[in-house]
Amino acid sequence: MTIMVVEDDPDIGSLLRRGLGEEGYEVSVVESGGAALHEARRLAPQAVILDVMLPDQTGVDVCRALRAEGFSMPIVMLSAKAAIGDRAEGLAAGADDYVVKPFAFDELVARLKTHMLRRAEMPQAARYVTAGPMSLDLETRVARLGEAETRFTERECALLVLLMRAAGRPIARGDIFDALWADQGGASLNVVDVYVGYLRHKLGELTPGGQQLIVTVRGRGFMFRPPES
Structure with missing residues (x-):
């Protein structure tokens, strides 16, 4: 290699x-x-x-x-x-x-x-994560909705996968941090908010109508809401 x-x-x-x-x-x-x-x-x-x-x-x-x-x-x-x-x-x-x-x-x-x-080690069968009409290719880290697509960094993709697999259910900020950043020295809890912001910006490229795919549930965390068909 x-x-x-x-x-x-x-x-x-x-x-x-x-x-x-x-x-x-x-x-x-x-x-x-x-x-x-x-x-x-x-x-x-x-x-x-x-x-x-x-x-x-x-x-x-x-x-x-x-x-x-x-x-x-x-x-x-x-x-x-x-x-x-x-x-x-x-x-x-x-x-x-x-x-x-x-x-x-x-x-x-x-x-x-x-x-x-x-x-x-990424299994080919598990290459895609879907939520409603949106799909995320885990190998290329590209999300597609209709004819639109956008690419994510590895950490952005990991966060999006976490949220998509729990679509419709909020995940607490602390749980997200523990899953993705607990082993990163120097990282603080606000890194979750920073990356949610990155995702919202990029997902906005897929939904020009303004539909918000990641919503904040007060007191409970962040939730992925699948796009409308």
Whole structure:
């Protein structure tokens, strides 16, 4: 399996090339956003480790461009920026994970393997989740309603799946956090509200009539309300 590393620091690039090689991966290291896009089109890597601060453009922009071109491989971002807002920006751009520098190599590899394993073990029969006339493809993370479609990040998709599978029943904010963010160091409960906001915005692309698919049930949490046929 090939992993593309996008990192302009030669020491970190060398560390990742050597360490991932010892883990049995083929590794391609590039040092700029432009080179990353070219290499991704050439190699179609199974995963990407992407630095945020690059000489020609940000890793966030590269991540958005990769997702816009339809690449669905796991993307793990690396950055010295540790603020919640910076993490949220990276995840909203389509990254699957966000690791803060300085990082522990073993933890980075464990996170990367987890995301790759999720892709590999996804049963074909369980590829789609449906609620009313809307379907969500778990492999591509694309939701469709009629002729309209929109794509989600992995964390957005996980939240949407949770809500869709409980369609018509509210899920408490704390239960959502425990299911999706309890293992994320530094995350706080308001991350649930942030991601519900992301979902509402993207789902609005499917329902131009203004129908709200995720509603707030006072004192009980959030509920997915299937779209009308």
